[in-house]
Amino acid sequence: MEKSRNQLITEKSIRLLQQNQYTSHVDSRLTKTEMKNWIEGFFAVKVEGINSSRVASKRKRRSKLSLNSTSIKKMIARLRANYFIPLFIN
Structure with a gap:
């Protein structure tokens, strides 16, 4: 199962860095516990907390067909002091 899809770069996410x-x-399909364990194992950091939310899917219309795009889950991981993920811009 694919764990992380991509880094989210918005004004808010840059402030959170x-x-x-x-x-x-x-x-x-991931739970908060699975996300935490994956981040700690993959990046060798300690996670203090995880906030997650589902981003609502958008309804797309093509001619007479109405399609729903898949929903996406957004995660905000709060790391303990003195830990950081080098792939993200600080």
Whole structure:
């Protein structure tokens, strides 16, 4: 199962980097515990907390067909002091 899809770069996520919080899209089937364990194992950091939310899917219309795009889950991981993820811009 694909864990992390991509880093989310918005004005808010850049502000959160200053508070040692990292934002990304993740697989919508993951739980907070699975996200935490994956981040700690993959990046060798200690996670203090995880906030997650589902981003609402958008309805797309093509001719007479109406399609729903898949929903995406957004994760904000708060790391303990003195830990950071080098792939993200600080």
